Amino acid sequence: MSKPTLVDANVFLRYLLVDDEEKAERCRLLFERTVAGEETLFTTPLVMAEVVWVLERYHWERGKIARNLALLLNTPHLRFEQGNILEGAVSLYAGQAIDFIDAYHAALLEERGERRLYSYDEDFDKIAELERMEP
Secondary structure, rough: OOEEEEEHHHHHHHHOOOOOOOHHOOOOOOOHHHHHOOOOOEOOOOHHHHHHHHHOOOOOHHHHHHHHHHHHOOOOEEOOOOOOHHHHHHHHHHHHOHHHHHHHHHHHHHOOOOEEEEOOOOHHOOOOOOOOOOO
């Protein structure tokens, strides 16, 4: 099998939104080949942040976004850079009224075994395990 191929946000978005039926079908077929092991794909936390941002602009509710991200994270042969951190971010995003990027940073701190951060963003105060400090 060849090296993994990077998947950009727009491929996930066409698949999830089905706003262009032809492209959505081609994306669905790509993901079917991936699940079958015919292709290996990978993506990044920045791509997932972009996907969340766009889905929010389409007025998808937080739970629906989190459920779909969780399904993507568990897709066979679809690899995620910093997958453990992304899983934690999706969980925090689903359970807290915070931005996905803030959830990602909180999950990153947890992964690193750290709990302190400098920020003026009071949303971090919603996460009991964190200690937000202002400079």
